[in-house]
């Protein structure tokens with residue numbers, strides 16, 4: 081069995097490669113560069129939806145309006161055109177390029193990352209585990225609502241042609257935050 | 262309930278298959294689809310160093326479930342109820358349909374959104390809801406296509422694989438309100454389904470789903486999908502009804518570590534599917550506030566009693582066995598007359614219904630026993646062995662039974678066997694002279710061997726049997 | 739080494755050449771072959787068609803016929819697989835005996851022809867014969883072994899499947915024959931005469947297609963052209 085090895089240097093690289101295979105947008109930066117990178121990715125959004133608990137630094141560079149979810153946002157609110165949602169994640173899986181949200185701080189309710197058309201997710205190196213079994217044991221509370229995301233929504237139902245973006249966000253950007261050297 | 266369950270074949274498999282074989286478009290679509298998926302599967306399975314031990318572990322976990330079904334069901338129920346779910350038990354399809362219908366009526370909903378679910382197909386839930394005036398809306402793209410066409414799925418994973426893009430465009434134009442696209446690009450068609458279903462999701466009060474796994478330890482349900490229609494159904498409506506076959510249990514949450522590696526790689530040939538949702542009971546302010554779980558038996562505890570056949574209940578519905586099956590590839594899903602097609606269908610449908618139901622007794626014979634299904638099955642179901650077991654325990658034609666016992670009577674005695682070999686040789690001598698021969702083979706034989714020579718020449722008994730040769734060369738010196 | 743031959747009922751009646759070839763190869767390698775005359779059928783056909791009781795009687799008959807033998811060889815992958823699953827007999831498919839037990843791949847054969855090999859389902863997936871048969875064929879002098887496209891695809895025989903599901907069986911056979919014909923080989927070899935009877939019956943209707951041959955016959959050949 082694989083054992084969780086948070087420090088393994090190969091994991092962030094493998095995660096980025098595998099998540100990129102699903103045609104998620106992959107971006108890399110240090111903690112200091114993060115506000116600038118996020119501001120760039122979200123510059124074209126009409127509004128940015130934020131779950132409670134998103135660090136203030138992440139939004140410090142944003143030039144567009146934000147919409148903090150106080151649990152009052154409805155699916156219809158979130159269905160407005162041009163919305164992006166910005167979240168962190170609970171854990172990420174290198175082998176499969178998967179991010180896992182567990183409704184913890186900075187992740188929010190499930191519909192926040194479902195209805196808007198664009199999802200930006202911040203992943204820190206130390207959150208990346210080797211494979212799925214490590215992820216399963218790394219989850220702090222398995223009874224929270226869990227969503228495992230491996231690339232944007234997709235279908236292959238028509239002549240087996242892969243089409244990205246059926247019902248979930250059509251665009252997924254993952255920002256990998258590496259320690260400064 | 263007089264309506265026949267959609268797991269009962271109403272036509273013998275050989276006839277149904279012969280009919281489907283004539284559809285060359287279907288064969289071309291199926292051949293391309295199964296080849297593509299099985300190549301993808303082979304690539305991602307080859308990446309996993311511990312694939313074989315993982316299959317063994319997964320099979321053992323599922324057997325543990327079958328050994329302790331009652332206890333694990335009780336544990337699941339207790340955990341789910343503690344987390345806010347309501348649990349119902351349905352002994353058969355009619356009961357399950359009645360429970361779901363009542364629950365929908367309680368919410369005064371006239372339609373429900375549905376996630377693709379084999380269990381609800383197995384019980385004919387859509388037809389039952391329609392009979393009660395409730396419109397079920399399939400939200401998986403392929404299921405939507407099949408539903409709009411008033412057709413039935415032909416594959417577990419890609420149910421609309423028998424349609425091509427222009428057929429789908431034409432269908433949407435006819436049946437999908439608001440559809441105006443003129444292109445048949447898959448992206449355009451998927452986009453149209455998105456627009457159409459988005460309105461539906463936002464308005465839906467009740468969703469119906471199945472589950473890929475149900476975790477006894479935590480009371481959680483696990484749903485594996487690609488498109489996000491599942492997440493929509495699991496998140497937006499206020500009421501969620503899950504119909505879950507009792508064999509979907511896993512004892513522990515940690516068991517998912519193996520099963521979530523096995524399923525996507527076996528099924529779509531991906532390292533991981535785009536979305537997996539796991540939820541436990543009700544979470545205040547997040548997702549449905551009413552969760553009903555209908556635990557479906559419908560023959561399963563009966564099957565679990567048969568030591569030789571029960572491994573069929575390990576199945577996680579990945580459809581890998583369909584994609585490698587040479588019979589499925591040619592006959593297609595409809596020939597099996599059940600929502601469960603292919604090798605798994607051939608062992609599951611007759612066990613769930615009993616072999617006397619319709620023509621389900623013909624399904625265990627719909628295989629050459631080539632073993633390709635067993636090789637790929639992530640939970641190591643020995644499908645050929647169960648096919649043989651069902652053949653041995655099922656009803657058989659009297660004439661065949663008589664012929665088989667005569668043959669074995671002849672073979673059990675060396676003098677009778679030797680005499681039979683000689684008789685066959687001299688009996689076939691005229692054939693050698695009369696029949697049109699091609700390198701020693703016979704082009705047209707009388708019934709019952711005419712079934713053989715319809716497709717191929719038949720061999721003739723040898724001029725000298727092996728044992729006569731042996732006696733001549735090794736015993737008479 | 740003393741080796742007992744299980745020739746199989748099908749070979750005994752219809753394809754004695756496979757048994758004769760097996761004896762020829764083993765005797766040429768200096769071994770003594772025995773043929774217990776009480777043998778007939780392993781019970782596979784009865785079992786797979788759904789008749790457990792007669793199958794069991796034939797399995798017991800085979801066990802009795804071969805009681806006390808140290809090594810049993812058979813030129814039929816499917817019968818070996820059946821006996822291995824249902825009896826305790828030390829039974830080997832010919833290539834297993836040659837490669838694993840006797841440790842030879844060059845059996846001193848000459849067969850100057852272009853040959854393609856179909857690994858039958860039982861050989862491939864139940865016995866896991868792997869490259870044993872092709873290793874033996876590659877060592878045959880003059881033999882040009884060419885790859886069969888999609889070799890792992892079942893030929894569609896399946897015992898009584900060929901009769902009960904004649905249409906599907908015929909469609910599978912047509913694809914296998916097309917694969918075989920595309921190789922340009924003179925012979926299509928395999929380790930099971932049941933599959934070969936079916937494939938050969940189809941090939942006989944394809945002008946210019948390879949001729950069916952049990953690979954034991956190739957291993958027995960010493961230069962002369964067959965027939």
Ligand code: SF4
Pocket residue numbers: 527575576577578579580581582583605634637638639640641642
């Ligand atoms: S029988 Fe095995 S291979 Fe077939 S669908 Fe079920 S789990 Fe998958």
